[in-house]
Amino acid sequence: MSTASQATPRLAPGRSGVKKELPDRFKDYRHVWVFLELERGNVHPVSFELLGEGRKLADKLEVQLAGVVLGPPGEMVEDAVAEAFAYGADLVYIVDAPPLADYRNEPFAKALTDLVNTHKPEILLLGATTLGRDLAGSVATTLQTGLTADCTELDVDSDGSLAATRPTFGGSLLCTIYTLNYRPQMATVRPRVMPMPQRVDKPVGRVMRHKLSLVEDDIVTKVLGFLPDNQSAMANLAYADVVVAGGLGLGAAENLQLVKKLARAIGAEHGCSRPLVQKGWMPADRQIGQTGKTIRPKLYIAAGISGAIQHRVGVEGADLIVAINTDPNAPIFEFAHLGIVTDAIRFLPALTEAFTRRLSPHSRDKLAS
Amino acid sequence: MHIVICIKQVPDSAQIRVHPVTNTIMRQGVPTIINPYDLFALEEALKLRDVHGGEVTVLTMGPPMAEDSLRKALGYGADRAVLLTDRYFAGSDTLATSFALSQAIAKIGETFGRPDIVFTGKQTIDGDTAQVGPGIAKRLDLSQLTYVAKIASIDLKTREIEVARRAEGGTQLLKSRLPCLITMLEDTNEIRRGSLQQALCAARSQVVKWTAADAGIDDLTRCGLRGSPTVVKRVFAPTARAESAAQIDTAEKCLQDIADELIANILTRRPALEHELAFNSGT
Ligand SMILES: Cc1cc2nc3c(=O)[nH]c(=O)nc-3n(C[C@H](O)[C@H](O)[C@H](O)COP(=O)(O)OP(=O)(O)OC[C@H]3O[C@@H](n4cnc5c(N)ncnc54)[C@H](O)[C@@H]3O)c2cc1C
Numbered sequence: 001m002s003t004a005s006q007a008t009p010r011l012a013p014g015r016s017g018v019k020k021e022l023p024d025r026f027k028d029y030r031h032v033w034v035f036l037e038l039e040r041g042n043v044h045p046v047s048f049e050l051l052g053e054g055r056k057l058a059d060k061l062e063v064q065l066a067g068v069v070l071g072p073p074g075e076m077v078e079d080a081v082a083e084a085f086a087y088g089a090d091l092v093y094i095v096d097a098p099p100l101a102d103y104r105n106e107p108f109a110k111a112l113t114d115l116v117n118t119h120k121p122e123i124l125l126l127g128a129t130t131l132g133r134d135l136a137g138s139v140a141t142t143l144q145t146g147l148t149a150d151c152t153e154l155d156v157d158s159d160g161s162l163a164a165t166r167p168t169f170g171g172s173l174l175c176t177i178y179t180l181n182y183r184p185q186m187a188t189v190r191p192r193v194m195p196m197p198q199r200v201d202k203p204v205g206r207v208m209r210h211k212l213s214l215v216e217d218d219i220v221t222k223v224l225g226f227l228p229d230n231q232s233a234m235a236n237l238a239y240a241d242v243v244v245a246g247g248l249g250l251g252a253a254e255n256l257q258l259v260k261k262l263a264r265a266i267g268a269e270h271g272c273s274r275p276l277v278q279k280g281w282m283p284a285d286r287q288i289g290q291t292g293k294t295i296r297p298k299l300y301i302a303a304g305i306s307g308a309i310q311h312r313v314g315v316e317g318a319d320l321i322v323a324i325n326t327d328p329n330a331p332i333f334e335f336a337h338l339g340i341v342t343d344a345i346r347f348l349p350a351l352t353e354a355f356t357r358r359l360s361p362h363s364r365d366k367l368a369s
Numbered sequence: 370m371h372i373v374i375c376i377k378q379v380p381d382s383a384q385i386r387v388h389p390v391t392n393t394i395m396r397q398g399v400p401t402i403i404n405p406y407d408l409f410a411l412e413e414a415l416k417l418r419d420v421h422g423g424e425v426t427v428l429t430m431g432p433p434m435a436e437d438s439l440r441k442a443l444g445y446g447a448d449r450a451v452l453l454t455d456r457y458f459a460g461s462d463t464l465a466t467s468f469a470l471s472q473a474i475a476k477i478g479e480t481f482g483r484p485d486i487v488f489t490g491k492q493t494i495d496g497d498t499a500q501v502g503p504g505i506a507k508r509l510d511l512s513q514l515t516y517v518a519k520i521a522s523i524d525l526k527t528r529e530i531e532v533a534r535r536a537e538g539g540t541q542l543l544k545s546r547l548p549c550l551i552t553m554l555e556d557t558n559e560i561r562r563g564s565l566q567q568a569l570c571a572a573r574s575q576v577v578k579w580t581a582a583d584a585g586i587d588d589l590t591r592c593g594l595r596g597s598p599t600v601v602k603r604v605f606a607p608t609a610r611a612e613s614a615a616q617i618d619t620a621e622k623c624l625q626d627i628a629d630e631l632i633a634n635i636l637t638r639r640p641a642l643e644h645e646l647a648f649n650s651g652t
Contacts, residue, residue, distance in 0.1 A: 039537045103536065104543075105503075105513045129537050134515045137503025141467060146598035149463075149498035168604070169380075169495060172387050175604045182598040220512045221545040224531065228539040241645050267647045284555070290497070291555075299635065299642055309607075320639050322631065323614060332614075338634055339614030340627065347624055354628035359647045 022181060029183035032058040033121040034089070035068045035112065036080050037131055040228075043080050045196065045239065046127035050189060051087040052197030053154055054125055060156045064090040066121065070111050072101035081207060086199045090206070093119065097212035102223040103131050109138045110214050116143060118210070121184045123162050125154075128188035140186050146179030147186040152193050152313075162187065171290050171313040192238045192296040192317060229285075237286065240269035243297045243318075245288055247273040247311075249304020249325060249344060253281040258348035259303060265352050266359065271295070273305050289314035303344035307332025324348070370423035370525060371481065372414045373474055374447070374488040375505070376407040378431050378438040379495045387606055403438045406490030408560040410553040413520065414488050415446050415561065421525060424448040426477055426484070430458055430469050436576050443571035444563040450574070451477060455581040460594035463496070467504025468591050473584040474509060485525070487511060487550045499552070506550035514545060515552045523547070 034054045037044040051067065058065040067084030071077040073096040081092045095111040112135065116124065124139075126132040128150045140147035152174070153165035162185040165176045179185040237243065244266075246259040256276070263270040271288040272281070288295055290310040296317035303324045305311060312335055315321060323336035324344045333339045340347065380399045388395050403411075414425045427442040429435050430453040439450035453473045461469065478484055487509070492499035499515070506513035516535040521542070523530050528547040533540050535554055563571070581592060590596060617634065619627050636643055 037537075040539075044537060102541070105506075105515075109507075130516045130535055131537055133499045134503060134513070137463075137500040138507040138513060140500070141464065141504040141507040144464065144598070147463065147498075147500055148599060149496075149500060163602075167497075167607075169387075170497075172606075173604055174607055175601050177599050178602050179598050180600050221514075221543055224542040224544050226536070226539055226541055227533075242642075265647065267645075291494075298639060298645060313607075320635065320642075321614075322635065328616075333616075334613045335610050336614040337638065338617065338631065340617045340619060340631060342619050342624075342627070347627070350624035351628040351631065354625060354632055355646070358629075358632055 026183040029120040029122040031063045031121050032123045033066045033068055035126040037127050038071045041076050043083050046191040048087045049194040050125045053194045055088040057156055067092040070095050070100050072098055085205050093208045095210045095212050099216050104221050106219050107214050108135050111212050112139050113142045124184040124186045126188050128190040132188050136188050145182040148177045149188050151187045151189050167313055171309040190294045192294045237269045237271050238293045241297050242268035242299045243271055243295055244268050244301045245271040246303050247305030248275045255345055262348055262352040265356050273311050306330050370421045371484045372486045373426045373484040374411055374414045376427055376429050377404045377493050378435040379404045404490050404493045410488040410490050412560045413553050439576050440571050443574055444568045446563050446567050451577045453579050457581050457589050457592045462597035462599045463498050463500040465592055465596035467501045471505045471508035472586045476584045485547045489552050491552050502552040511548050511550040512545045513550050516554050517551050518554045
């Protein structure tokens with residue numbers, strides 16, 4: 001963006017003078033908590049990303065990092081606990097009870113709220129997934145505390161408060177938000193915004209087990225079933241190492257074949273900018289950006305994408321961004337690492353062929369070995 | 370059936386520009402729209418009214434000019450509009466907003482009949498938090514159904530509702546009870562074009578305007594800046610990258626050569642990629 005010059009911090013008018021005086025009842029709130037999201041038997045990777053981030057915050061504050069695992073009694077929960085330790089938790093709070101088998105707001109919100117009220121964490125982090133957002137909103141309301149959504153950066157201030165930075169106005173600006181005078185300080189972070197920490201096998205730490213203060217009969221909402229996504233929708237775009245995406249510059253739905261072919265040739269996932277979803281050229285779960293997925297691949301190839309801020313915020317974490325665009329002034333060239341000013345419709349087949357030529361013997365070797 | 374739907378007037382963020390020197394949002398001339406996600410919810414509310422009868426009340430909290438959005442919603446076919454407006458609401462974060470809205474919904478219930486369903490959009494395009502819906506549900510003790518892709522059935526006699534809800538990795542089928550709060554997923558509905566008659570009616574109908582006191586809010590410390598535990602301390606523009614993309618020269622080269630050069634460049638910068646590429650493809 002040409003408008004985004006150097007970041008010059010600015011105090012937001014009218015909000016800077018609020019004085020921080022933590023009421024006595026919050027003074028013993030301590031430690032950093034990460035909610036571990038269980039998804040069909042596995043821990044959602046965003047929980048590990050949060051443990052990595054939580055570790056840094058806890059170290060700065062010189063407090064402990066705790067994981068919170070809610071689920072049905074059994075292996076799934078025990079595995080999640082082991083994973084929490086492997087990704088840096090010092091202790092894990094468990095609530096395991098049959099009503100926690102499938103996600104529903106009531107029992108999960110109750111379990112988490114009760115844990116917070118009993119053990120008083122100063123910071124509570126959740127993934128900004130459908131589950132995490134559903135849960136965080138009601139827990140924060142019950143606790144009457146602040147919740148900052150979709151943070152892109154978390155830090156601890158000199159006075160120990162959580163500084164949560166998030167995009168605002170569709171990503172055109174960033175703002176840093178504090179939860180003054182209330183505890184815990186809650187924040188959600190989208191998958192792939194924070195890097196995945198190293199997994200270390202370490203001896204199991206402390207476990208604190210709690211009961212769920214609700215029984216199935218108390219719960220109004222019942223789960224009737226679950227339809228897993230079909231194969232194509234299961235594409236895990238957010239976690240792909242290589243992503244090829246197409247934008248409106250491709251001109252027609254048929255030309256998306258060119259993106260898919262290149263993706264297939266190099267073992268990548270494919271994605272798109274928002275207008276293609278709006279036109280019905282691609283399903284919504286392929287959309288990359290502010291209102292789509294955040295990706296963090298090692299290589300991102302964007303063809304016919306202008307690089308609007310809402311797209312940019314979803315791809316900035318990529319290691320290497322390659323842009324193909326006919327317009328030398330397209331904003332994408334301001335954040336891409338490699339750029340080619342050319343017609344993507346003609347260039348994509350050539351690139352697919354060049355990759356195939358160069359890589360196929362190599363990948364054959366890989367498969368043979 | 371009485372349905373209340375919360376909408377928000379938002380700046381059309383596609384058209385927002387940031388002032389290059391002061392890093393402030395340049396709002397002048399930026400048109401306002403109804404938050405697009407709210408329109409999916411509004412259409413769902415209107416469809417339910419078509420089937421089950423009853424009334425649709427639209428509610429917004431905002432400055433006096435937010436009345437425009439309510440008139441638009443009336444033009445689409447909503448029966449009644451309530452504008453909650455008061456200077457005490459200025460600076461509300463999501464906790465304070467959901468407090469004010471839930472109080473207003475309770476008042477709407479007393480005045481016009483208890484709602485069976487409260488709708489909100491999935492999130493707004495300016496705040497993007499998806500927190501206000503759950504906040505309202507919690508305060509009004511409504512069962513909370515977020516990211517709903519489809520309302521499968523409603524039984525007004527048994528007061529039961531079945532919905533398909535977007536979850537991680539699939540779709541959850543839930544059965545719950547009325548009254549409930551639903552946040553609608555995007556792309557579920559295309560908003561109808563209101564009839565000319567509706568547009569004319571909308572222009573003439575009264576928008577109910579409530580202050581905090583009118584809505585029965587007596588604890589003003591829970592509203593606006595004072596009622597907001599979160600405080601925005603700093604607003605700044607994202608850091609620009611130091612240099613822009615290295616351009617691969619395309620002059621007088623055939624596409625194949627350009628492609629080879631690009632691949633060479635990619636692998637020079639990230640040698641490890643040679644081992645990643647085409648590894649998962651299985652071809
Ligand atoms: C609230 C909100 C949320 C949004 N969320 C997202 C989001 O999550 N993700 C997202 O992507 N967008 C999002 N957007 C939309 C975003 O603002 C842009 O409109 C969108 O990213 C533009 O898509 P595009 O680059 O594909 O299309 P365009 O802006 O139309 O750009 C097309 C580009 O292709 C180039 N081109 C044309 N022909 C060719 C050719 N033959 N070969 C190569 N290049 C060519 C053009 O030079 C141009 O740069 C959002 C907008 C709003 C308001």
